[in-house]
Amino acid sequence: MNFVDISTLNIDTELDALRRGTQRYSLLIYQHKGVFFADENRIGNNDQKDAEKKFIKLLKKAKVENISLVVSPEYSCPKSVVDLIIEDESLRPSNNKLWSLGGESLNKDDLNQLSEINNDSVYIHFEDVHNDSDKNYVDPLYYIFLGQHDGTEKLIVLIQFKSWHMGGLWSSQLEPDNLIQGSDVYVIKNDENSVRLISLICSQAMNFNPTLEQNLIDNHGWVDSPFLFLSLQFNPNPSHQNFIDFKKFVLTREKRELITLNWGMETCFPNGKKLYDEYNAPRSGIYFKTSDVELDYKPKKIIDNHQKGLYFLQIKRKKRVYFLNRKIELFKIHNKSVDIAEGVDEQQRREGPTASNVYVFDDFHEIEEIEKVEDNHIDFLEDRGITNSYLLDRDISVVNKERLFNISNGQVEGNKENKWAEVIHLNSFILNESDECNNRLTYLEDSYESSERIRSINCSNLIELDVNIISDKGTYPHSIRHLAEKEIKLAFAENADTYKYKYNVVNKHEDIEKATVCYIGSAVSQQLVNKTYDELQKLFDPDSPGKNTIVVFFKNGNDILDKSNPDAGSITEPPKDDSSIF
Structure with a gap:
């Protein structure tokens, strides 16, 4: 993996989710579900139009409610949604907001078309890995936000590609045989003192390990800076030992937080086979570290989150996790910075995330709020x-x-x-x-x-x-x-x-x-x-x-x-x- 600081791309921004102030920022976590399609030509939604309608509803809601960070899992967002964001300014994120969307696969024609869009108001960047490849498509992650490129205000579309295929996920070995692998992993930050954001696309997490530490220490403030990680997945076995080891490594140091996001429980393949067997679940969640003194573990907080499908568990010492209900599609969550650098001690308490609203899509692609999530206990x-x-x-x-x-x-x-x-x-x-x-x-x-x-x-x-x-x-x-x-x-x-x-x-x-x-x-x-x-x-x-x-x-x-x-x-x-x- 080649870690790329966005400042080296002459990109500047100021994102709410990466600030280190005392107030909470907001998240919309979209646990997308549906019928999943994969062959040698593309990977993504079986019904792309259906997925497009849901994403447009989601992003419009995020804009109306000034959501700081929107996240969707690997292979979920159709390219048509990104095209609409580029074409229609009313669909673009507001100032200081970040959309981090795992996208459906892109073929070489898709990449060539995107590379031709750059203009005075839009800057699209991704590494050139496709022109000399004999493989068929990339697995993209879109960072979409407003910022400056070379001092000019623009819509920034920064596209990261998965750098390691998932082995053995499909019997036909579709990813190993067809995936064009990238190498760049972007480090998103506001400035030298802000939180750093790093996203890993599914199996990249299996290769994120202590061998990379020296590079991060030498070039990206790994020891002293706070880091927020996103782990975006389409993964039938999210508690595989390699993913557990990844989480341990990420949370070894202080000032670390991890959001894992997988496809929802009811996801299946066109033949009706379910993504998850009877022993597995998406395991989407928020892993965080905070002291007993700072953590809000009063019964009211635990119960209120539980009723919104956010389930608390304690790992050990200062490590905690809230798992997301596996059937709820959309979570509105409020959380404090990974590490707070402003205010006095009382204002710097990191109490843990709070779920304020949860939603599902109805049959007409409208977002419907759920007041209380059934846990079936x-x-x-x-x-x-x-x-x-x-x-x-x-x-x-x-x-x-x-x-x-x-x-x-x-x-x-x-x-x-x-x-x-x-x-x-x-x-x-x-x-x-x-x-x-x-x-x-x-x-x-x-x-x-x-x-x-x-x-x-x-x-x-x-x-x-x-x-x-x-x-x-x-x-x-x-x-x-x-x-x-x-x-x-x-x-x-x-x-x-x-x-x-x-x-x-x-x-x-x-x-x-x-x-x-x-x-x-x-x-x-x-x-x-x-x-x-x-x-x-x-x-x-x-x-x-x-x-x-x-x-x-x-x-x-x-x-x-x-x-x-x-x-x-x-x-x-x-x-x-x-x-x-x-």
């Missing part, structure tokens, strides 16, 4: 045999449901004490960086085997506790024997926040019962039993009566066993058990 829970009324209640927040799953499965970080139930400390919200599998029961967009295995275990354990153990009052140890006389169920009371969600049992009146019970499975080690009990103990102050009503249930064969306070009746004395780490 209740259907999933019912399908897995969950009958718990609290978990199946649509009015209960997804955050509280994840909390209940966590504590009822004994998955808590005891040393967080009163903060254990905060989103960033919940086991449910962890994304495994090595394979991108997750532990959530209310985000089901990936069905990878390891994610499914975790969900199955968590659901099975909760059913055992909720249906079999709680209903069998003969299993209650002495420390909670008083509950045998009551009708109880697994849930949080309305005032659970008062007790920091440490008690997960309520009576028939939905009032809290001060007991914490969990089931951790069968054939488990005594070490796990002790560790789970001790972690739950750490949630409570030394003199809290709650320490004495913790019960960890488990199975040995068909026998239900438990670890609980052996000195039930003494509400202040801690457990006496030599096998415990206490």
Whole structure:
């Protein structure tokens, strides 16, 4: 890859999305979907006219709403749309706005026609890789914005070509056999102090690795400058190990953010075959880094985004991601700069992206807003045999449901004490960086085997506790024997926040019962039993009566066993058990 700073092309601009101020900029992320066509002559939409109508609607909306950055995936935008933008000034982006559009393939005639357009009001630039090639077409990315070329105000159309073909995506090897590969990767910036934007087209990301660092360090401010990356894809396996490694590399340094954008879930080929198999999803998302202090992880933010199809997961340390719902086509998102250089500390907080509006196209190519995105988690829970009324209640927040799953499965970080139930400390919200599998029961967009295995275990354990153990009052140890006389169920009371969600049992009146019970499975080690009990103990102050009503249930064969306070009746004395780490 040859990284080209746009200043070396005598291009100057001032783009909102690359500023480092304290205010948020706006994005329209278009998760295009449709019937995908590919042969030796072209790659793109099967119905190009249909795609053109959608893109024109999209770009008109972006202009009316002064959207700072518009992004579409690889092979999505027909050339006819770019032709219309060039011809019709009313379709062009406004000052300071950037459209980054993954385009359908361009053949040699297309490229020759574009190269002849340059005039006093339009500057089109791309590298000459086609004239001496025996291949058939390029895979383009269009950067479209207003700027100056050689000091003259112009519409800038900067076209980047994919520099590495995707291997094995189609059995006919269409890309390897027909793709004209580029080499230039443009570095878009306002000035030396602004954010740098780099876009990689699908398989280019597989080749963006530490071997390129020295070039970036020497020539593009890689160490100290903030970078925003776009990864535009048509990719049936976006969590392939090479793409995971790319994300790790991008997020290794500070001041980095990554937007990945793939085709939508319902995309298929002309023969009806679906792009994604049952285990995959587009995995479009926003990967970002920010500290716990700056991140807004209050339940309201997480829930509001969730209802707009933006799903939060925590990777590790300061790495986070919001995945986009796989069926929604258009997301309007507000986000702060990758790195803020203005204002005081309080104004520089990077709270994470916020989805304000989401849309789909109707049958008449009109953009229709969706008020609340269905996540299907209740259907999933019912399908897995969950009958718990609290978990199946649509009015209960997804955050509280994840909390209940966590504590009822004994998955808590005891040393967080009163903060254990905060989103960033919940086991449910962890994304495994090595394979991108997750532990959530209310985000089901990936069905990878390891994610499914975790969900199955968590659901099975909760059913055992909720249906079999709680209903069998003969299993209650002495420390909670008083509950045998009551009708109880697994849930949080309305005032659970008062007790920091440490008690997960309520009576028939939905009032809290001060007991914490969990089931951790069968054939488990005594070490796990002790560790789970001790972690739950750490949630409570030394003199809290709650320490004495913790019960960890488990199975040995068909026998239900438990670890609980052996000195039930003494509400202040801690457990006496030599096998415990206490």
